[in-house]
Amino acid sequence: MSTQAAKTNAPLVCMSCHERLQGPLVCSHCGKLQASQEADYFALFGLPRKLRIEMAGLEQKFLQLSWKLHPDNFVNATEEERELSLKRSSELNDAYRALKDPIARVEYLLAIEGERKEGEKKQQAPPELLEEVFELNESLDELREAKAAGLELDGMKERLHAAEANFGRKLVEVDTEMQATAKDWDNALDRGADEAARKKIMARLNEHLNRRSYIRNLVVSVAKELAEA
Amino acid sequence: MGRTVGIDLGTTNSLVAYVDAATGQPKCIPGPYGNTLCPSVVSLDSDGSIIIGEPARKRLLTQPERTIYSVKRLMGRGLADVKEEVRLFPFRVDSASDKIIRVQLGGKSFTAPEISSFILRELKNWAEVYLSEPVDRAVITVPAYFDDAQRQATKDAGKLAGFEVLRLVNEPTAAALAYGLHEKKRGLVAVYDLGGGTFDISVLKLISTEEGDIYQVLAANGDTHLGGDDIDNLLQAFVHQQILQSDEIDFSPRGEIAQELRKELIALKHELSEIESATLRLPLPNGKIFQFEFTRGMLDALIRPVVDRTITPTKRALADAQLNAEQMDEVVLVGGTTRTPMIRRTVQEFFGRSPHTELNPDEVVALGAAVQANILERGVSNMLLLDVTPLSLGIETYGGAVGKIIPRNSPIPASAQEMYTTGVDNQTGIDIHVLQGERELAKDCRSLARFSLKVPPAPAGLPRVEVKFLIDANGILQVAARDVRTGESRQIEVRPSYGLNDAEIERMLEESIEYAEQDFAERQVIEARTEAESILMATSKALAGEQASALPAEDRAKIDAVVVALKESVAGNDYRLIRKRIDELNHATINLAEIVMNSAISTALKGKSVGEV
8 A cells, every 4th residue: 555645746756766767657767557547547547637649549558558468467576466467467457458448538528527426327218318218118108018918010120110219319419419518528628627617518428328319228228128028 | 376277178088288388389288188279178987087078978978867067057147048958958956956056967967167177177188297397377278159158168167177367368369369479360260160060150359559460349249058068969959850750760869878879979070071072881779870960961951050149149249349240350260160171161151251270270279378377477579369259248227127237349348337226215126136138028038147235224325336347358246335425435245146156166176185286296206207117117118138238347347327316206205206217217217228229220219319210
């Protein structure tokens, strides 16, 4: 356990050779893994907390860090170093997984900015969708009943397919909105926007995420119901 | 520290390989029968001794109730999982084996990891004899689609065999490593691995970087109960049907005749990979001979369902990698079952390109394991494997649903943190059920472990325990918990729901360890003695012959002295000394050998010692 001041702005030095660190995970001077620094996923990759990430660069950095951190390189090392390598390489992989996926990336950003807490995800229908969701649920019930009674399903299936396509389009819409808001976030960071402005953008991102997750669940459940019918 | 080897612990055959220091190339090690394939068959002799490999395979016919094959299918499984296939096995499974399957051989019962450890120990012996060095560390391969319990069982088997298991490597990944090294291929590679009992499909990206070559697995999928065995079972059922139709006798293949039939059918299957038709001849218990003409077309029709079952996992792996079949730069075939022409054709059609078959499909996995063993042994390397977890890791939530915490095809090591609290006042434990699989309900996923987090009594919702789930580079789960309020952390012992616990492993280890430690030295002494005896005999024979009179007296005196020294060393247990004296005698008898040879045949063998001719 280390209590080193990882969160201050003082230059960080390697635990082993005391050279100044270029990144939080590993010393570029002596190659030793670092135990104490708490880094978020963006910092781990040396990235600002922006939502647009260049994929080729991310992958290249991922591979570069994998060379240094992977447990294969520490088979003959001390128990302590082996543990550290396991911890660091799993963090690297987790970080890569989160940053690679545009949705997981937004979720992660909001989590570290304290704007989205675990279990806080709202599962209510977004108000503007209420009517359509109500209709959809009715159609689903009808389908289930008809199926149980052994009735003809073709007409109902057609309606559900239409609903599926409709919500599929809404999913694309929300993704487009998310992209636009993500751009707003990046721009806000660039111009050094104040906290209030940033919080406003994050609230919008949060709302997009909730809506997206709600619509996605709908699409999945309709697809499942149709596959079973 | 001894040498590190790579082992392919297969359903049908197992192999051991190493990297030759001089050439840098991996090589499979032959056993005492000159074959690199060790049949994964174990038999218990009536005197209690354990017979492994080829001689055990022969006993499948004579002692089927004392002999077990395809034990890999039982690794890390519960009785309910294997009910169907156990019916087809001639050996008996203990019906009382609820937590871990026990197999009855003769009067004794063994777990699957124990039986696998016998095979691993045999391969260890092969390697030690071949390399003349102790071998104590290994990389063992597993099907990419093996779950946590199956992996843990394999690791346990390695430990029981006296190995430090440096890493479990996925079979298709190992194959890609062997191919990458051999063919210097780059780009997107699909590895289609259909073995005796398991099917794996992996999609990899082979990348050259400044530091070296990276083998990055993008996605893996498969079926751990699909392979050549299933083809054999289908063939057996088909032939059984034919016999019933033709002979109208109640013939049910059991015991010896079942094994005889199985052996004939496997031979027939192999034949039909080479030629278009073959005849099966089977003597029946009623004295008649059942004869049936098989064509390749019939075999193809029979195995079509097996081949079709490989397509869905293949499509899923490609979808997870967000790629399609046409984008693959290379397709590699692994596993003996891919020798079947119909399977090759199907793979070729699916990917639209002819698959690689340059390396022996039986050996390629072991060769890759040896490469990885060599990488790990040296610690630094210009090659790096980045693998994934094949199955999603989840936690049971309210109503028996599963909350996914690490999705399938995440690069490993991978981790996830979950926060837990209590639901009622003074609750002292939080039950956690860890699962693996893609289904939404806990009952449809594979149960990995259940454990209870201890919490001090407190009002509901006040305790906060953070649980960290970590899948290590072997694909095996580790769990650690931390009390957020006190900061107190502890490691949680998670043994798979269908596995051995540490105490059981310790006990089994104790039982096997006594001979394990002496094994190597003992074998070396025995071999050195045998060799000494043969050279002593050859020398005394040569000295007794009439040509020996031509030998100068000083040579004679020198030989006599070394003979005495060698005989003395043979009485002791120092195999290095025995070898040294053998070398000395070989050297001292060069002139003698020459004289004997000159008079006997020709001068072609000049310069050789007595021991060598």
